[in-house]
Amino acid sequence: MLSVYKKELRLYFVTATGYVFLAFMLLSAGLYTSLVNFVYYSAAFEYVVKDMCFVLLITIPLLTMRVFSDEKKQKTDKLLCLLPIDVKSIVLGKFLALCTITLIPAVVMCAYPVILSSYGVVNFKTAFSCILAFYILECTLCAIGMFTSSLTENQIISAILCFGILLLCYMIPTIAENISSASDFTFKAFTACAAAVCVIIFIASKKWLITLIAALIMEVPLLVIYFKYNELLVGKFASFSQWFAIFGKIDSFTNGVFDITAIVYFITVALLFICFTIQSENRRRWR
Numbered sequence: 012m013l014s015v016y017k018k019e020l021r022l023y024f025v026t027a028t029g030y031v032f033l034a035f036m037l038l039s040a041g042l043y044t045s046l047v048n049f050v051y052y053s054a055a056f057e058y059v060v061k062d063m064c065f066v067l068l069i070t071i072p073l074l075t076m077r078v079f080s081d082e083k084k085q086k087t088d089k090l091l092c093l094l095p096i097d098v099k100s101i102v103l104g105k106f107l108a109l110c111t112i113t114l115i116p117a118v119v120m121c122a123y124p125v126i127l128s129s130y131g132v133v134n135f136k137t138a139f140s141c142i143l144a145f146y147i148l149e150c151t152l153c154a155i156g157m158f159t160s161s162l163t164e165n166q167i168i169s170a171i172l173c174f175g176i177l178l179l180c181y182m183i184p185t186i187a188e189n190i191s192s193a194s195d196f197t198f199k200a201f202t203a204c205a206a207a208v209c210v211i212i213f214i215a216s217k218k219w220l221i222t223l224i225a226a227l228i229m230e231v232p233l234l235v236i237y238f239k240y241n242e243l244l245v246g247k248f249a250s251f252s253q254w255f256a257i258f259g260k261i262d263s264f265t266n267g268v269f270d271i272t273a274i275v276y277f278i279t280v281a282l283l284f285i286c287f288t289i290q291s292e293n294r295r296r297w298r
Contacts, residue, residue: 012096015104016111019078023112032074036116039066044123054131056124057265060141064258067152068177074112075156076170078105079292080163098292102157106285109153117146137267144264144273151257151277152177154284161291162211180257197244198237201251205229 023029043059124138159173160166205226213222236243253259257280263270 012100012104012107015096015101016107019105019108020111023108028074028077029112032070032112033115035070036063036066037119039063040116040120040123044127048127048130052131054127054133056127056133056138057141057267059123060120060138060145061261061265063145064148064261065181067149068174068181071149071152071156071177072159072170072173075109075153075160075173076166077160078109078157079161079288080166080169099289102285102289102292106150106154106157109157110150113149113153114146117142117149120145134267136269137264140269141261141264144261144270144277147274147277148257148261151281151284154281154288158284158288158291161288180255183252183256184259186252197247198233201233201244202230205233 023032040059040063043062044056047053047059047062048056120142121139124133124135127133128135155176156169156173159176160169162172163169208229209222209226212225213219257277260270260273260276263273
């Protein structure tokens with residue numbers, strides 16, 4: 012795992028990927044700080060961190076799109092199969108390299124509240140807790156991007172798929188506030204979600220039978236509930252969608268509350284997508 016970690020981390024700085032990511036993140040942090048803290052005369056750095064979540068929609072897909080896709084395209088992934096390490100170690104090594112490079116801008120951002128304290132009163136506890144939550148959020152999104160990269164050898168498709176997932180997660184709080192609570196809409200929305208899951212399963216497995224079984228497992232109970240217990244679906248999609256509001260979990264930190272449940276949520280999602288990536292790579296290795 013350590014050899015994979017060193018190789019991946021070195022690769023980010025041999026190519027332009029790491030430098031572009033760091034430059035874009037630090038430039039964004041500087042611009043948001045200038046706008047929020049200096050233009051509007053506010054010493055609350057936590058609002059800068061919250062606004063920077065939007066930047067992750069662009070930087071994370073670009074950072075993670077080559078993790079597995081490029082190796083599949085260059086056929087260098089076969090060299091990894093010859094190494095005396097298992098797939099789990101390879102995936103964890105790549106993930107830790109992503110966590111390391113995302114740590115750099117987070118550490119630099121820790122200096123911003125100290126600088127702002129010269130111009131006003133800064134709540135250091137809130138500011139630093141927001142930066143910590145932001146970093147853990149970055150790691151979680153990197154796990155998602157790593158999974159999408161394992162699904163295809165095309166980096167562009169990987170980036171687009173990752174961007175689509177992150178954009179949906181970013182927009183979910185707004186969507187949930189404006190969607191209908193009617194059972195008909197809820198049924199259609201859950202059906203659309205099931206179809207999206209089936210598409211991902213087919214991309215990962217390339218097997219129609221597995222995709223069909225997954226579709227039946229998700230859709231049959233939904234049809235039974237819709238026709239027999241229709242009232243149970245009222246308003247359920249809005250509640251269900253909040254489970255995927257990854258970006259919204261940082262709001263509590265912005266309000267000065269160190270939310271342990273949000274940290275556990277981030278770690279759980281990251282571990283889940285790491286497991287998905289391991290399974291995806293295991294399937295490809297044995298195919």
